[in-house]
Amino acid sequence: MRISYSAFDTYQNCPLKYKFQQIDLIRTPKSKEAVFGTTLHSVMKFIHTPGILSPTLDQAMEHFSNSWNPAVFENPDEERAAFSQGVKIIQDYYNRNNPADFNIANLESRFQIEIGESDDKHIISGIIDRIDRTEEGWEIIDYKTTKKMPTQERVENDIQLSVYLQAFLSQYPKEIENLDKIKVSLYFLKHGVKLSATRTKEQLKKSEELFLETIKLIEEQKFEPQVSPLCDWCGYQNICPMWKHKFKETRKIDTEEINNAIDEYVNLKSAISLTKDRLGKLQEIIVNYMAQEGVERVFGESGIVGQSLRRTYKYDAKKLKEILEPLDKWEEILKVDGIALKNILGVLPLDARHEIEKAKIVDKETKSLVVKKK
Ligand code: SF4
Known part of the structure; x- marks a missing residue:
């Protein structure tokens, strides 16, 4: 099967959401959080697009302002708060980073890689936000606009970064011998914090296995709903059995x-x-x-x-x-x-x-x- 990394991620968070989105092809409007994330990704791309001179903070702000979509917000207060947050993120980014210091190798590069054995091959696709050439080797970076930051342990085992590294290795196969010199990083823009790790061949193999296990579950049509805080941002609540009763108009029997x-x-x-x-x-x-x-x-x-008196006993x-x-x-x-x-x-x-x-x-x-x- 063909699966994008983001679809895989959706399945990991909620198999039923995956079904609604990828199999039933039910479209939902993009959430304001997703639109905000896309805008900031576009600003990051603008900042780091190689040129004679790197964009200044003012130019980055102008790009942000021009890409801004106020229509997704529910009211002017909410929109103002989101816009201010975007401004702060970009200012912080410039305070911590000088765009001219980075040797950018690729931005928003699309990939397709094959995984699995010959009789059970699958294709994973995705987009890597940024690949840098560093003094030691390489750095693969994915920007995040989430509020919550994971622990370092999670980053050490993050499957997305492993997949991106595999995609990178499909372009630069010789680098498999230099895994210790390739950093994989998640940059949390709202916190201005970058968490990095490296991978071993064993970790890459494990993440491929996990991916294949997930594909097997999808092929077996296992689509259980998974209630989590992420439901708050899910556009399928009104058809999801875990939530739809909340919407009176979707009830068949309402006595x-x-x-x-x-x-x-x-x-x-x-x-x-x-x-x-x-x-x-x-x-x-x-x-x-x-x-x-x-x-x-x-x-x-x-x-x-x-x-x-009640006695409980345990045995040696x-x-x-x-x-x-x-x-x-x-x-x-x-x-x-x-x-x-x-x-x-x-x-x-x-x-x-x-x-x-x-x-x-x-x-x-x-x-x-x-x-x-x-
Ligand atoms: S509302 Fe929650 S449980 Fe239902 S599909 Fe969406 S993410 Fe899954």
């Missing part, structure tokens, strides 16, 4: 009975959790009182509250194994503790986490109601 049932359910659920909290507090007061009085039961107008795993293994019963009592596994996942290396994720199989599937109170 008082069901609306009351939803509200009552939410209220009862929150009353249960308040009751649980209160029960915990009351228990603490009563247990302290029992200890002070030296009693095991207390008597009130409404009833009697008594303490009972080593000793247990010594006893049960010769009897061929050890494996029978071993069960992977999902909660314990989840607790240690965070400290495992990314490779191990990935392998564990692959080892996951659905045991059983049940639906339950989850409440989010307004």
Whole structure:
């Protein structure tokens, strides 16, 4: 199959959004954030387009102003705030960088690379924002206009940068021997911070594997919705099963009975959790009182509250194994503790986490109601 990096990224964030966008081909208007990002990318291209003299800050501002599209904003205040933010980003960029200092090799270069084995080949396409020649070697840069910055660890494993590096290597194959001299960077324009890393051949292979796994999921038509903060910027909310009920006009059945049932359910659920909290507090007061009085039961107008002792046991795993293994019963009592596994996942290396994720199989599937109170 043919897939662009941005479509792959969409699938990673929400498979259902990918389906709406890439398979059903449902078009949505570009969000103001996307338009803002495109404008700043165009300014960055303008600033770094090689010429006799690099553009001055004033010229960059003029380019920004000319590329500005006020129509995407909901009101003049919002537009003013976004414009000021753009101005600040460009000023900051000039404060931190002198465009004349960079040796630009390519800007907004389009690529298409093949991945996979001969009987299962796929093409990835995309655009690399910028490639610089540096003193040590090369630097591949992607600009970001997101508010949130990732950790350095994420940049070390960022799949986009690995794909871009592979695309670069398809043009400069000899550079595979100089991977330690090729920096891959994400430049966060809103923060004025660039996070960089390098890649090893193994990391490149791993990212290709991840890409192929994702392609397999797409081919198997796995398109589950993935609710996340990114839903706030998704143009498919009114057709997405996770959101469309919010839009009254999309409801087929909209009765008082069901609306009351939803509200009552939410209220009862929150009353249960308040009751649980209160029960915990009351228990603490009563247990302290029992200890002070030296009693095991207390008597009130409404009833009697008594303490009972409950013991939980744990076994010495080593000793247990010594006893049960010769009897061929050890494996029978071993069960992977999902909660314990989840607790240690965070400290495992990314490779191990990935392998564990692959080892996951659905045991059983049940639906339950989850409440989010307004
Ligand atoms: S609204 Fe959220 S869950 Fe629904 S398609 Fe968009 S991103 Fe996915």
